[in-house]
Amino acid sequence: MSGALPVAIQVERYQPGHAAAWDALVAASVNGPFLFCRSYLDYHQDRFEDCSWLVWQGERLRAVFVAGRARTAADSATLVAHPGLAYGGLVTAGLAKTSDTLAWLDALRVAWRAAGFRQLLLKPVPRVFCRQPSDAVLFWLHQQGALLTGRELNSVIDLTQPFRIGTWRRGNLRKARHHGVAVACTAADADYAAFWELLTANLHHTHGRLPVHSLPEICRLRDQNPGHLELWVARLGAEVVGGVLVFQDVWQGFVHTQYIGGSPRGKQVGAVDAVLAELLRSKPAAFRRLSFGISTVQGALNPGLLNQKEGFGAAAETTDTYTLDL
Template identity: 65%
Template sequence: MSSLVMLPHTLRIEAYTPSKAEAWNKLVATSANGPFLFARSFLDYHQDRFTDCSWLLWQGSKLRAVFAAAVAHNSPAPTTLVAHPGLTYGGLVTVAGVKYAELAAMMELLLSTWRTAGFQHLLVRPVPRVFCRQYSESLAFWLHQHGAVLSSRELNSVLDLTKPVRIGTWRRGNLRKARRHSVVVRQGTHEEYAAFWHLLTENLLATYDSQPAHTLVEISSLRDRNPDHLELWVAYVGAEIVAGVLVFQDGRQGFVHTQYISGSPRGKQVGAVDAILAHLIREKPATYQRLSFGSSMLQGAINAGLINQKEGFGTTGEVMDTYTLKLQ
């Protein structure tokens, strides 16, 4: 893989190496559209699973953008570059104020580099609107102009925390139920992660015959590496944890995202999950502008029960698109 290519318009591209971590992190921390998940403290925790194929784009001595991508070690398509296989999204992260002509020049330089490296396809989901301080659809337009195919589309439920929240009748009923059963909501301790992970794993196995995307060890490592960005909120009835919500959050980009939501059978009976979500809606608006409830898709179709719960809190739908671009 070529590490350096020069163009007449002074843009240059450099393959990411650990020696560039500080420059990478500084750009992400001040970017228009780079959530904390793009920091190397998050990206590198699962580096044993992927071959990193990320890039830095410079203009003179100024870093203007990074492109987060990798190929999974066990990938059946090693010539497909994925942005990013360890995240739900990836791709180009830029400084604020990048105009379309500059973005297009960056992408042309990346395109040439990927072709030289032998990649056949690019699979990319640009950072969705909810996770961006300064959202732009310029990359989606560039991809369309270059023949990229919309290969998948998911629906994310998003709540605007800057406006009054109108909770639906069914959700209000669950909140009354939680009050009647003296459900107590509070921020979870490190020790309570294990109890919640046990509850979450049992739920996923029973309902979907699946496992959490992260193990307890992995999520604990991510929490320790990114201490300001992961929070666990739990609900108790008496001395028993009956529900939990793990959130990813980024005050600078302005979002809270419910990464994992789960309740025990008892928790479901007493409206414990709704009590946690209502607590987050009340407590987060001072710092955060948007609450992402995540996708409601199951095997390519809408999970009616899941989206109904989210819409009961007043969410609206935003699409998360994935594109496939043929490179050769």
């Protein structure tokens, strides 16, 4: 007796009418952080054209592919996953069989070519942001002849294992206690404004750039994604002298330090280290991993930044970019 025939794969471009099905898959996925929910993806639709895709088998949504292109992109034939995020790509409802993943990607490639795309620029979801990581997409990329065209270095702490804070960082923590630095989580708009002011000044002075998000954008994202954004600040008296804005996802199991900054006074008294130590103390109850973010710019290492993160016990993980001619 023959078995049932496999259900045909159907691929289609994302449309707003798919939002509920999309969000349900991301919420139950093994590798789709909250940033892939439509409430987050759609906030910058004025800058990026959504070019995401859905993979169906029968009436069942099996996977989605997070992608887009900048509205000012000179090369409209390049599909980027994702131009407005640090990563994108294939998200599966559960831990999919490798054979299914490869078949879905083959079907997507046919659809991309039919839509006029000639190149894929893919930044897969790093392992630290996945509930159950899988390298099936990387295997497919290798099979198709994709090139590794970018590699950045992230710093990650396994919160389920003991970790040791280094001597220099412990010295800063003693300094913070001596000066009476107080650390707290806050949702007050005034605290967000104070932190954004010192963060903007810090980034401009150190790197000559501004935060990726504006203050109104980050407050809107906080309100539209409750529980996923938290601001932790360090105070001297009533003054905010440092802080860390985290992105977090309980289901996927990670906390990520999206923005870190301190005022000149805050740096003198170890304010940022005090905040990071408090995160390491409080987060293991609900999260398994803490991501400190990358310490590289276009592959070039920032040794001082990396040293600070490794001083808290972080290990190195790569975040990669692949280019595939379609």
